[in-house]
Structures are given as structure tokens and as C-alpha cells.
Amino acid sequence: MFITLEGIEGAGKTTQVEFIVSFLKARGYETLITREPGGTRVGSQIRSVLLNPENSEIAPLTELLLYTADRVQHVTELVRPALEAGKIVLCDRYVDATIVYQGYARGLDIGLIATLHQLMLDDLKPDLTILFDLGPEQGLERAWRQINAGARTGDETRFENETLSFHEKVRAGYLERSRLEPERFRVVDASKNADAVREATLRILADELPPR
Ligand code: TMP
Numbered sequence: 001m002f003i004t005l006e007g008i009e010g011a012g013k014t015t016q017v018e019f020i021v022s023f024l025k026a027r028g029y030e031t032l033i034t035r036e037p038g039g040t041r042v043g044s045q046i047r048s049v050l051l052n053p054e055n056s057e058i059a060p061l062t063e064l065l066l067y068t069a070d071r072v073q074h075v076t077e078l079v080r081p082a083l084e085a086g087k088i089v090l091c092d093r094y095v096d097a098t099i100v101y102q103g104y105a106r107g108l109d110i111g112l113i114a115t116l117h118q119l120m121l122d123d124l125k126p127d128l129t130i131l132f133d134l135g136p137e138q139g140l141e142r143a144w145r146q147i148n149a150g151a152r153t154g155d156e157t158r159f160e161n162e163t164l165s166f167h168e169k170v171r172a173g174y175l176e177r178s179r180l181e182p183e184r185f186r187v188v189d190a191s192k193n194a195d196a197v198r199e200a201t202l203r204i205l206a207d208e209l210p211p212r
Contacts, residue, residue, distance in 0.1 A: 001210055002083055002124075004094040007132035008170050009160055010139030010146075011190045012197055013092055016132070019198045023205060024088060028212055032082035035092035037070040040077050046070040051156035058158075060106040064113065067098050072120050080124070088209070094126060096177055101159070104173030105166050128208050130201060131178050132190035136167035139190075 005013045017033065024031045038047030049055060050066050058066075071094070082089050095117050103110040117123060143160050146152040178185035186204045190197055 001128070002079070002089045002091070002126045003128045003130070003205075004091045004096065004126040005130050005132065006093060006096050006100075006174060007190060008134065008136055008139045008167055008174070010142035010144075011132035011134055012142070012194060013132055015194050016197060016201050017090070017092055020090060020201065020205065023202050024090070027209075029209070030085070030087045032078060032087050032089045034074070034078055034089065036074055036094055036097070037067060039070075039074040039079075039091070042073050043070040046073075048155070051158050053155075053157045053161055055158060056161075060102060060108050063106065064098065064102045064108055064116070067102065068116055068120055071095070071098075075121055075124060091126075094129075095121070096129060096174065099177060100170050100173035104176075105162075105169040126184065128204075129178075129181075129185050130204060131174050131185055131187045132197070133171070133175065133187050134189070134191040136164055136171055139171075140164070140167060 005016065007013055021031070021033055036043070037050055038044040046066055046069060050058070050063065050070075079089055079091065095113075098117075099110060099113055102108045103113050140160065143152070147154050147157060147160065175187075178187050186208075188197055188200045188204070192200075
């Protein structure tokens with residue numbers, strides 16, 4: 001089973017990943033816990049190019065191709081082999097992030113992104129996507145608090161430096177995707193505290209995971 005986590009900056013995905021890992025382990029599932037961009041050795045090099053705040057001149061199409069290159073490497077090297085071995089794959093961000101950030105927010109054609117995904121990734125889609133939803137003011141405030149406190153690196157802030165209206169488009173894009181594919185998406189209110197978010201997330205997993 002392929003599960004992805006999505007949300008704007010500061011939505012708390014990283015904190016939730018830790019809870020989910022313990023939950024899956026306690027239930028004896030074999031798992032691959034991974035992320036995009038940067039799930040592989042080559043991908044982590046692509047990640048530093050993509051998120052470096054000094055790289056403000058990256059063109060939207062370059063950005064799209066770099067995220068896609070990271071994904072091809074990641075799916076080939078890790079995700080497909082794990083799915084074929086029957087593991088639960090939990091991935092922090094995947095193609096919905098590309099549709100929303102490069103499509104809805106940067107303005108690239110959604111059809112082009114879908115075609116690229118079909119051609120390059122054989123249209124591999126998640127079985128379940130948990131969207132952590134909250135307002136961009138709250139998300140960005142949380143993200144910058146963590147960066148300023150040193151809990152997150154300041155070398156990866158290219159997107160945090162984007163305008164509030166960019167992040168509003170990201171949030172609206174995610175909510176629209178969740179309405180277009182309600183069978184795949186589950187939306188969690190991420191404006192609540194970490195315990196409430198954890199409870200909602202684990203309830204979704206308990207309902208959706210295959211039986212052991
Ligand atoms: P994160 O690891 O903190 O989630 O940061 C990854 C950043 O990359 C985040 O700002 C969202 C962005 N992103 C895209 O713009 N497109 C993509 O396809 C992916 C996977 C991430």
C-alpha cells in the first residue's frame with residue numbers, strides 16, 4: 001500500500017511521520033518511510049538545488065523537471081521495489097505536491113504535469129493521501145519559528161520565502177485536489193495541536209490499512 005502525506009509548509013507532517021512510524025511498527029507492518037524531494041542519495045543532491053534560497057532564478061519548468069527527476073530516481077530505486085515486496089510505503093510528499101506547487105501556485109499547465117507523470121512514472125498513484133490542512137499564515141508562522149529556533153535548516157527556505165498569496169494558492173490547490181479525488185484523500189485539520197492531529201491521523205490509518 002502506498003500512502004502519501006501532503007500539506008503546506010508548517011502543516012506538521014514531519015511530527016506526524018514519527019507517530020505514524022511507531023503506530024505501523026507496533027502493528028507489525030513492514031514499512032518504507034521516505035520523502036520527496038530527497039529520498040535517495042542522488043535525490044538529496046537535487047533537493048539542495050531545489051530548496052536553496054539563493055537559487056531564486058530557477059525557472060518554473062526547470063523546477064518541474066528537477067522534482068520529476070528526483071521522483072523517477074526515488075520510485076525506481078526505493079518505492080517500486082518496496083511496493084513489490086508488499087511493504088507499506090509512507091512518503092512525505094509526492095505528485096500532488098507537484099500538481100499544487102508547480103501547477104496551481106507557479107501556474108504551469110496541470111495537463112502537462114499529468115502527462116509527464118504518466119510518461120515518466122507510469123502514472124503510479126498513491127492508494128491513500130492524507131492532507132494536513134491549515135491556513136498559510138499559521139503554517140508559515142510555525143515554519144519560520146522552527147527555522148529561527150534552529151529546529152529546521154535555514155538552507156532549505158526557497159519556498160518559505162514565497163509570498164502569502166503563493167501559499168494560499170497551494171492550500172486552495174490541495175483542497176481542490178481532495179474534492180476531485182475524495183476516494184483517495186483524507187483531510188486532517190492541522191490547525192489543532194499535535195495530539196489532536198495525531199489522533200485524527202491514526203484513526204484514518206486504522207480504518208484504511210490492510211489487515212495484518
Ligand atoms: P519539505 O521537505 O519541507 O516538505 O519541503 C519540500 C518543499 O518542496 C516544499 O516547499 C514543497 C516543495 N515541493 C514542490 O514544490 N513540488 C514537489 O513536487 C515536491 C515533492 C515538493
